[in-house]
Amino acid sequence: MPVWAVIVIVMVVALVSAGAGGAVGGLIAVDNAAPEQPSPTLNNEVPSGTPSRPPDTIAGVAQRVSPSVVSIQGSGPQSSGNGSGFVIENDYVLTNNHVAAALEGQGIEVVYSDGHTTTAGVVGAAPSSDLAVLQVRDPIDVTPLAFGDSDQATVGDTVIAIGAPLGLEGTVTTGIISAVNRPVTVGESGEETYINAVQTDAAVNPGNSGGPLVDDQGRVIGVNSAIATMGGLSGEQTGSIGLGFAIPSTQAERVAQQLIETGEAPHAVIGAILDIRYQEQGALIIDDESVGRPVVPNGPADEAGLEPGDVIVEFDGTSVRDSTQLVTLIRNKAPGDRVEITYERGGEEQQTTMTLGSSE
DSSP, X not given: OOHHHHHHHOEEEESSTTOOOEEEOOOOOOOOOOOOXXXXXXXXXXXXXXXXXXXXXXXXXXXXXXXXXXXXXXXSTTOOOEEEEEEEETTEEEEOHHHHHHHGGXXXXXXXXXXXXXXXXXXXXXXXXXXXXXXXSSOOOOOOOOBOOGGGOOTTOEEEEEEOGGGOTTEEEEEEEEEEEEEEEESSTTSOEEEEEEEEOSOOOTTOTTOEEEETTSOEEEEEEEEEEOOOSTTOOOOOSSXXXXXXXXXXHHHHHHHHHXXXXXXXXXXXXXXXXXXXXXXXXXXXXXXXXXXXXXXXXXXXXXXXXXXXXXXTTEEOOSHHHHHHHHHTSOTTOEEEEEEEETTEEEEEEEEOEEXX
């Protein structure tokens, strides 16, 4: 099969048994400066009867992280589908929104690595970030996993994925970070999730959704959410081809805390309509009032001096390839963040500072 034929049928799907189709764009922006981060305290005991391994090995990290990783499934007699999650605080578990949304109607069960099973309820969900927080009703005492700094992750770093692919709980796979800041869009039209993803070649499959992608110190670098697949017949199960995508930990930690505190996590917006048909470099603010006001009056873009027809070519230091990538960069920020914008107007580049707005 020629290379071009392979490319056109690659698609991105959410890591759940009934995943949704999507599309993927690409841009690598690597930060090679990686200052030391404090190692987390992993107090989970090695399971009884298991040969202990040093904590600085992959086996050692997996042994100490796995008790804090759970399998998530429906509790009804006709339940189907599964996902993963991990303990982040007391009786709170973080997972993907597409896992929680698929199982909530059946009743949700959480299964710990030792087999302990309990029900759980959804505390809050953020579909735009594909994250949800569950509250476990009968938790056991495990160490919450610590978040690392995904902004300091770089291509080539060792990572470990832990979860329940295809219902096989406690599965551990390893690989490297293949790319960072990878723009990925998952979901059906009108219900898309935009991820400025950490890409990995660690094998992840349907059921890994919501499970942690940890570094070699056991810190959570990302939340596994989607894979690229060569496609198949409608409804056909898809598998790993070494292209997995995780929600970066900096975004996941912020959204999780918002969900615990308020049950909601509004995403950042710029208050302008982008033209997805634009084929040149950058993201064009549509210049057509038939779709409504292209720039929201008194919104972030308006306050920053942007106008219909402007082309945003750089966002907070990152070159913008197209509108999809710009949306992923915006969603990776929080409402109220101040960012530097470079845009083109009449063939000339200009700079401005924008304070991002909120979707709510």
